Amino acid sequence: MSINRNQIVQIYGTDYKENTILLLKETGLASLIPSVSSRIVIKPNLVSATEASWGATTHPEIVAGIIEYLLDNNYRDITIMEGSWVGGLTSDAFDVCGYRALSEEYDVPLVDLQKAEAVTRDCDGMELALCKPATEIDFLINVPVLKGHCQTRITCALKNLKGLIPNSEKRRFHSMGLHKPIAHLAAALKQDFIVVDHICGDLDFEDGGNPVVRNGIFAGRDPVLMDSLVCRMLHYKPDEVPYIPMAEKLGVGSADLDKAEIRIIESSRQRSGKESEGKTETDPACELPLSRKLVLVEDAVEEVDSCSACYGSLIPALSRLQEEGFLLSGLPDKICIGQGFRGKTGRLGVGDCTCCFDNYAPGCPPGENEIYQYLKQLINM
Numbered sequence: 001m002s003i004n005r006n007q008i009v010q011i012y013g014t015d016y017k018e019n020t021i022l023l024l025k026e027t028g029l030a031s032l033i034p035s036v037s038s039r040i041v042i043k044p045n046l047v048s049a050t051e052a053s054w055g056a057t058t059h060p061e062i063v064a065g066i067i068e069y070l071l072d073n074n075y076r077d078i079t080i081m082e083g084s085w086v087g088g089l090t091s092d093a094f095d096v097c098g099y100r101a102l103s104e105e106y107d108v109p110l111v112d113l114q115k116a117e118a119v120t121r122d123c124d125g126m127e128l129a130l131c132k133p134a135t136e137i138d139f140l141i142n143v144p145v146l147k148g149h150c151q152t153r154i155t156c157a158l159k160n161l162k163g164l165i166p167n168s169e170k171r172r173f174h175s176m177g178l179h180k181p182i183a184h185l186a187a188a189l190k191q192d193f194i195v196v197d198h199i200c201g202d203l204d205f206e207d208g209g210n211p212v213v214r215n216g217i218f219a220g221r222d223p224v225l226m227d228s229l230v231c232r233m234l235h236y237k238p239d240e241v242p243y244i245p246m247a248e249k250l251g252v253g254s255a256d257l258d259k260a261e262i263r264i265i266e267s268s269r270q271r272s273g274k275e276s277e278g279k280t281e282t283d284p285a286c287e288l289p290l291s292r293k294l295v296l297v298e299d300a301v302e303e304v305d306s307c308s309a310c311y312g313s314l315i316p317a318l319s320r321l322q323e324e325g326f327l328l329s330g331l332p333d334k335i336c337i338g339q340g341f342r343g344k345t346g347r348l349g350v351g352d353c354t355c356c357f358d359n360y361a362p363g364c365p366p367g368e369n370e371i372y373q374y375l376k377q378l379i380n381m
């Protein structure tokens with residue numbers, strides 16, 4: 001028996017691999033896979049080359065649990081695929097995030113989609129470029145991290161598929177306002193099963209830095225429902241993340257949480273009697289914090305179609321300046337960022353797209369530290 005599309009099952013605890021296996025047994029993943037010869041792809045979130053404890057990338061223990069479960073059920077054609085964000089190399093992320101070691105341990109190949117051939121496909125009325133290997137999958141297991149995002153507010157199941165498109169298309173997504181192409185991508189590339197890493201995602205930034213420890217792992221089949229749940233957990237309405245209703249309209253899934261069945265199962269430690277009862281910091285009953293670092297600083301920014309890596313470097317840099325007591329009001333003007341400023345003039349910009357401005361922090365994308373140093377120097381002047 002496998003879970004239905006309106007069901008989400010959760011597990012909390014620190015034995016990540018064991019808990020993942022329990023979750024997959026409980027949800028009956030194997031009965032959803034068409035045949036033992038199916039080409040199964042596991043798609044983690046390796047946005048950048050940082051360890052999972054930083055709050056940005058998928059814990060390798062979860063992927064190890066998925067692989068062990070699949071091998072135990074006689075599935076042998078398993079691949080891990082990912083394309084990191086424009087600002088970093090997937091090959092570095094494979095090393096730093098522990099996936100190279102995972103690949104060697106289980107003899108599961110890694111596919112770096114930044115090196116893959118691109119193909120163009122009609123994605124439910126929108127033509128998009130996809131990485132060719134991502135179009136040759138029989139069963140896709142999406143393993144996103146539950147995180148906040150400084151442009152789209154949240155990122156989880158739907159947006160994680162952006163790692164399956166070429167870098168040039170990632171930039172184009174931003175020039176198209178992100179939401180619509182994310183929804184169309186989800187309509188074209190069907191995710192068959194979702195395992196959400198809710199261990200310690202950053203609730204503000206896609207690239208981590210402020211991990212919030214929850215030690216949770218969720219499983220489900222409907223990415224729209226999963227993302228709607230994430231919205232509720234992070235104190236947003238699904239409508240505040242436009243790609244969710246857009247994906248629902250395209251038939252990707254349902255955002256109706258009233259019809260969802262969400263339940264928590266016992267962890268491996270609870271089953272073995274090792275975990276004491278009572279409320280802990282990772283108790284699922286604890287609400288996630290409402291505070292949003294980016295709200296504090298986004299007033300200082302004017303953003304038009306910026307890439308995640310660019311904006312994702314600027315906001316933490318501003319946050320650092322603010323924490324150090326630098327008044328962002330001391331800047332000569334709003335900070336402009338994004339492809340929408342290409343060829344335009346202005347006073348203060350970030351990234352090569354603003355190279356015609358009087359002052360700009362160069363780079364495509366510039367790093368967080370470079371932006372921080374540049375702005376600090378400007379404020380001091």
Ligand code: SF4
Nearest residue numbers: 307310351352353364
């Ligand atoms: S400089 Fe422009 S193209 Fe380069 S990462 Fe930033 S927004 Fe994207």
